[in-house]
Amino acid sequence: MLKLSAMEGGGYYNQNSAMQAAGIELLLPIWKRVAQTVAIDQAPLMIVDYGSSQGRNSMRPMRVAIGELRARAGSSVPVEVVHIDLPSNDFAALFTALDGPDSYMTGAVDIYTSAIGRSYFERVIPPGRVHLGWNSWTMQWLSANAPDAPDHVLAILSTAPQVQKALAAQQALDWRRFLEVRSSELRHGAKLLSAFPGIMGGETGWEWLGGELWAAILDLCRDGMLSEAEALRITLPAGPRTLDAVYAPFASGGQYADLEIEHAEILKVPDPYWSGYKQTGDRRAFAECHANMVRAWAGPTIASMLAANRNPSAAVDALFVHLAERVAASPRQHEPFLAVTVLKKR
Amino acid sequence: MLKLSAMEGGGYYNQNSAMQAAGIELLLPIWKRVAQTVAIDQAPLMIVDYGSSQGRNSMRPMRVAIGELRARAGSSVPVEVVHIDLPSNDFAALFTALDGPDSYMTGAVDIYTSAIGRSYFERVIPPGRVHLGWNSWTMQWLSANAPDAPDHVLAILSTAPQVQKALAAQQALDWRRFLEVRSSELRHGAKLLSAFPGIMGGETGWEWLGGELWAAILDLCRDGMLSEAEALRITLPAGPRTLDAVYAPFASGGQYADLEIEHAEILKVPDPYWSGYKQTGDRRAFAECHANMVRAWAGPTIASMLAANRNPSAAVDALFVHLAERVAASPRQHEPFLAVTVLKKR
Numbered sequence A, B: 001m002l003k004l005s006a007m008e009g010g011g012y013y014n015q016n017s018a019m020q021a022a023g024i025e026l027l028l029p030i031w032k033r034v035a036q037t038v039a040i041d042q043a044p045l046m047i048v049d050y051g052s053s054q055g056r057n058s059m060r061p062m063r064v065a066i067g068e069l070r071a072r073a074g075s076s077v078p079v080e081v082v083h084i085d086l087p088s089n090d091f092a093a094l095f096t097a098l099d100g101p102d103s104y105m106t107g108a109v110d111i112y113t114s115a116i117g118r119s120y121f122e123r124v125i126p127p128g129r130v131h132l133g134w135n136s137w138t139m140q141w142l143s144a145n146a147p148d149a150p151d152h153v154l155a156i157l158s159t160a161p162q163v164q165k166a167l168a169a170q171q172a173l174d175w176r177r178f179l180e181v182r183s184s185e186l187r188h189g190a191k192l193l194s195a196f197p198g199i200m201g202g203e204t205g206w207e208w209l210g211g212e213l214w215a216a217i218l219d220l221c222r223d224g225m226l227s228e229a230e231a232l233r234i235t236l237p238a239g240p241r242t243l244d245a246v247y248a249p250f251a252s253g254g255q256y257a258d259l260e261i262e263h264a265e266i267l268k269v270p271d272p273y274w275s276g277y278k279q280t281g282d283r284r285a286f287a288e289c290h291a292n293m294v295r296a297w298a299g300p301t302i303a304s305m306l307a308a309n310r311n312p313s314a315a316v317d318a319l320f321v322h323l324a325e326r327v328a329a330s331p332r333q334h335e336p337f338l339a340v341t342v343l344k345k346r
Helices: A018-037 A056-073 A091-098 A161-185 A207-222 A228-233 A243-250 A274-280 A283-304 A312-329 B018-037 B056-073 B091-098 B161-185 B207-222 B228-233 B243-250 B274-280 B283-304 B312-329
Strands: A045-050 A079-085 A111-117 A130-136 A186-197 A259-268 A337-345 B045-050 B079-085 B111-117 B130-136 B186-197 B259-268 B337-345
Touching: A018 A056, A018 A130, A018 A186, A018 A259, A018 A283, A018 A337, A045 A056, A056 A079, A056 A130, A079 A091, A091 A111, A091 B091, A091 B111, A111 B091, A130 A161, A161 A186, A161 A243, A161 A259, A161 A337, A186 A259, A207 A228, A207 A283, A207 A312, A243 A259, A243 A337, A274 A283, A283 A312, B018 B056, B018 B130, B018 B186, B018 B259, B018 B283, B018 B337, B045 B056, B056 B079, B056 B130, B079 B091, B091 B111, B130 B161, B161 B186, B161 B243, B161 B259, B161 B337, B186 B259, B207 B228, B207 B283, B207 B312, B243 B259, B243 B337, B274 B283, B283 B312
Parallel strands: A045 A079, A045 A130, A079 A111, A130 A186, B045 B079, B045 B130, B079 B111, B130 B186
Antiparallel strands: A111 B111, A186 A337, A259 A337, B186 B337, B259 B337
């Protein structure tokens, strides 16, 4: 089991995840309808956040879901909210955020929150307990390493056919496994929203920013700050999915593991920093926002892939200085695609 | 709400809590009987660890409880284990320990573990859900600061009557509050074991080691490394209880908040390092074990009480070097008293 996909700790991911927040903004109307239509039987109602990271981007969806469920089941119905992430996640930042002003706990009563530090590729909740599941921006991470791409940091943008094949195979396994274990945790009539990087018309939306990240890695190789072996090894164990890949397990009869797809589409996430840049013209600020955003989700994984004798924080610092310089030299809008799926348990 | 009582992070508390482990060893036969006699009705069964710190000392009691419950309810009955501590707790260390070889999860199936980063002076679990509660070595921590003791680091060993009075008043409030909120979380027939530093015959067992810690603080004052104002402020917001204090809320009719005391006694915890010292004669190793043990539970709180312009880690380092020197100069057995109470919900 791969355990590399940790976000930057110390609350850094919370501070540098505006792209993810922009994607979640697009998901909220869909999520609201899910909460309005899910079966609600016995209290307490349980909402599970599969892949919470440090919690900041979970506050609004949890608040929306609590509000919709209580509008239907009564304003005083107890609600359990469970946040799940890998053991290496910065749970102190999560609990601090839950105690803070933006928390869905603030001003609410009878909300019972907890966290689970285990991989969601296992069964982590007792059978048949979950009413509503939320999963955003995590299923791009593979449960095992894909082969190293020789020509890119993002396997999906490699031109090597064996890399594409291995990535697709692992993603297919992971999607099925995720659906199977979630199905055991969901109640009858429960719903799960899962959103992750998507592909539309052959494009991921990461071609520009991912390309600059790879170019920055090559910059460090040229400057002698990374070896070729390290550049080869630095392939993020992550990838986006097409709608075809989302539907694949459901091909025969429209069901898989007692789940059916109620809704699926590909959305384009707006660049959260673009309008600010157009107003101020401040290329450096724009570039630093994007470099920090990439660092927040990719930095620790890249650090873990460096040679044993390398000072990882110095190398990662240098990498993101180079990325920021490249972005500042030629700013563009970063508009990644996001696949969203709503699943219903029979 | 006081939030100072964090244990040393980075897994340090896990590595330096052999005294607490020795106390838990004494509690296990009592805990086993509790698990054998508690009412078990509907599955999943829920065991709650109130004040987990980094989890190491929770592994055996949780394993014992799971074993006893499953011996009665069936080996495949799902069991939920919930670990509660303050948001500032090192939950990454907890989840890492839960994933490690000593975990009660290892080799077991259908155990569902989670963590809650909130104060247990609030209701943290939905009403009537808990079958078994475990609470060890935490209720010495006050929910609010007691007045600064001018003549000691441990308020209970101060000779100032107003310090004793304020400490006792806060401890009484905290005990009642703890019982009230736990009562709402426990099922009918549920049981809760609570163990915390005790007083027997006017003695705490901390007279020697606590006295050396205070003397080490005065050493730093003499050397100009701490100010008198800091020495005054360094009073740990913690204290032990007599059996009379444990029984006080139950004085009229034997019940409080639908709880009754099923068992209460004061135990003497053996010094976990003494036999090793008697074998090796290594005073320095003995002293360092004790200094590290005190640092693990008291270090972060002391650091938080230093002047704003003080380098806290340097000052705390120096303090525990002095403590180790004092212990090495004249080793004794440290045998603190531990009060244990078993409560039953009507």
